[in-house]
Amino acid sequence: MPAAIEVESISKVFKLFREKPSSLKARLISSRSRAEDFWALKDVSFDVREGESLGLIGHNGSGKTTLLKVIAGIVRPTSGVVRYRGRIAALLELGAGFHPELTGRENVYLNASFLGLSRKDTDRVYGSIVGFAELEDFMDNQVKFYSSGMLVRLGFAVAVHVDPDILLIDEVLAVGDESFQAKCLGKIRGFQKEGRTIVLVTHALDTVRQVCDRAVMLDRGELHAEGAPIDVVRELRYALLRRDPGFVPEEGTKEVELSSVELIREDGSVERPVRVGEDLTIQLDARANRPVTDLVASFQVLDSANFPVADGREPIGAIEGKKRVRFALRHIPLVPGHYFVTVGLASGESGRVYHVQTQRYWFEVVDEEGRHEAVELSVDASVEDL
Ligand SMILES: Nc1ncnc2c1ncn2[C@@H]1O[C@H](COP(=O)(O)OP(=O)(O)OP(=O)(O)O)[C@@H](O)[C@H]1O
Ligand SMILES: [Mg+2]
Known part of the structure; x- marks a missing residue:
């Protein structure tokens, strides 16, 4: 499959002005040095194949919207190039591309013409746009009086009716109510069947897994992970966990300390993934800083959704x-x-x-021969003097 979109070494620098200079003199002396370079995107490269649905995920401020705008040609990159084939329709910020003083009807015609539709083409799809948006009674109102849900409805309806080869969608779907979201997802599925290319930015990670063929994760403007949605979503969850301010990585009185923790594979290695069906040993070294008489060691294994899958306790x-x-x-x-x-x-x-060290250690389980039978997880514990 040829690439529908090629994102090649895209970087975007914004100038950030931290302080307002207080006087003309201060401005003359220091205005240039006050501007700091902020790299919203740093050397990002990936392809989106024709007919593919790509999920673009990442923390707030990681650069997703900026990247989508660069692809849509709304923001000029500082360096790098984007190549694409076909017509792009983009659904970016709420109400972006709409003129607040114009009516819904006027905005539909204006938008459609920006996207390359003739007046005649627009006449032909107009009824269908209004029907999809369910805004029959509001088309002669100025869009400045639209609710955010109404804006999204109209924006999405226009975007999917201009016959785009590539559809870029930024989060906005979350604004609509549940029935409209379902309608949008239905339309997206239809687009997928027709072989159109989609880039979907969303924080709804389940949607990425359900809808997208592949995913890309941005982290502070850099491409952090790329691959199957399940793997990239997991990568993001892991990164999120580490950033949660309520997340306490380590606590306790340290009267007895964990001086070393290792996850040891069957062959004695500590690095490689574990294959389904293999053994894994969690080895804890405890060092008493004062003698205690009732020490208990424990562990818990959690999956990427934070669901406990195994635990054990040894007095x-x-x-x-x-x-x-x-x-x-x-x-x-x-x-x-x-x-x-x-x-x-x-x-x-x-x-x-x-x-206690919370989720500090991790391991990856890989499947060798597609084995999935459920086996009883048995745990043996042993204690020895050191
Ligand atoms: N015009 C601008 N001028 C200066 N900084 C900007 C501008 N646009 C975006 N940024 C900064 O670039 C970074 C990336 O912003 P962007 O909107 O692309 O993030 P995002 O991944 O879409 O986040 P969110 O999940 O919150 O939508 C942020 O730190 C943002 O403050
Ligand atoms: Mg955004």
């Missing part, structure tokens, strides 16, 4: 110095994906937390 009892605990997870029956491990040391009697 160690008294500890002075160091002890090593091994939790051996037998014949890992987990579906392929990334898993995160929380490990902890606590008092068995009072429940006092000595040391």
